[in-house]
Amino acid sequence: MRRVRYDAPGGPLFLEQAPIPEPAPGELLVRCEAVGVTLPVVRKVREAAEPVALGGEIAGEVVAVGDGVTRFRVGDRVTGLCFGHAYADFACLGEGMASPVPEGACPVDAVALVRSGLVALGALEAAKPRPGEAALVTAAASGVGQVAIRVARLRGARRVVGAVSDPAKARFVRSLGADEVVVYGDDWGEPVDYVLDAVGGELLTPALAALAPGGRLVAFSSGGGSVRAYDLLVGAKIMAGFQLGRIAREQPELYESWRRELWRWFAEGSVRPAVHGEFALEEAAGAHALIEARSNLGKVVLRP
Known part of the structure; x- marks a missing residue:
């Protein structure tokens, strides 16, 4: 081979x-x-x-x-x-x-939906979203980011912001359902209730700053980075890390339920990566x- x-x-x-x-x-x-x-x-x-x-x-x-x-x-x-x-x-x-x-899904659909979708859905669940909240997704045009925008909306977000590295990606991210698109290094506008961060590194600081008081930042990238404890304390903000492999090993029933939900959304046409x-x-x-x-x-x- x-x-x-x-x-x-x-x-x-x-x-x-x-x-x-x-x-x-x-x-x-x-x-x-x-x-x-x-x-x-x-x-x-x-x-x-x-x-x-x-x-x-x-x-x-x-x-x-x-x-x-x-x-x-x-x-x-x-x-x-x-x-x-x-x-x-x-x-x-x-x-x-x-x-x-399942029937009706091609191999490309499968690799685009399942792993990226599981990461997106798991990170969203770690953020403990509530209906009517505002969400921000970094790397919004990526394989994970595009699904995260859609599932945040399905979970009741009233406003979804996509953050990207290049303004040329704005039209694509809006086509996914984002209400607004912001660019790294620019002003990210009105604060949000939670951030799903797939980038890490130097972007953690602006991601944390984008949160309203009491907001939640979920980091799930391999990009490393750090934040100052004071920046968490001053706004009573929360930061959590998410790793899908841990869920697969320790909570297989939850892992399987997320897979079923993704395929259900796919069949309904709600999530088509x-x-x-x-x-x-x-x-x-x-x-x-x-x-x-x-x-x-x-x-x-x-x-x-």
């Missing part, structure tokens, strides 16, 4: 021939039909001290199952997060991370460049 890898921090990415993996106990072997490209993986290529497996969301057909698998069988269509080599013709997926793909582009495996470097430049409008997907 074909697989994308790299040999040194920073790349370059290249295709190699590799044996088809064998599923370990509790794993599914999936013929990959779509692979989601994420900012954390792009960052790992640039920043990790040693080369790492290029993981990501995958969707495709189960072609083999490991010992102990009970929920899926050969021929099922599934999607989920692969922590090993995902940029490949075949990949192994843990049964606990797998979700069935946008896809910026589809790339062949040999074009993985171009997909990474698009994400790194923060120029994507929606999800970026590889099509093995």
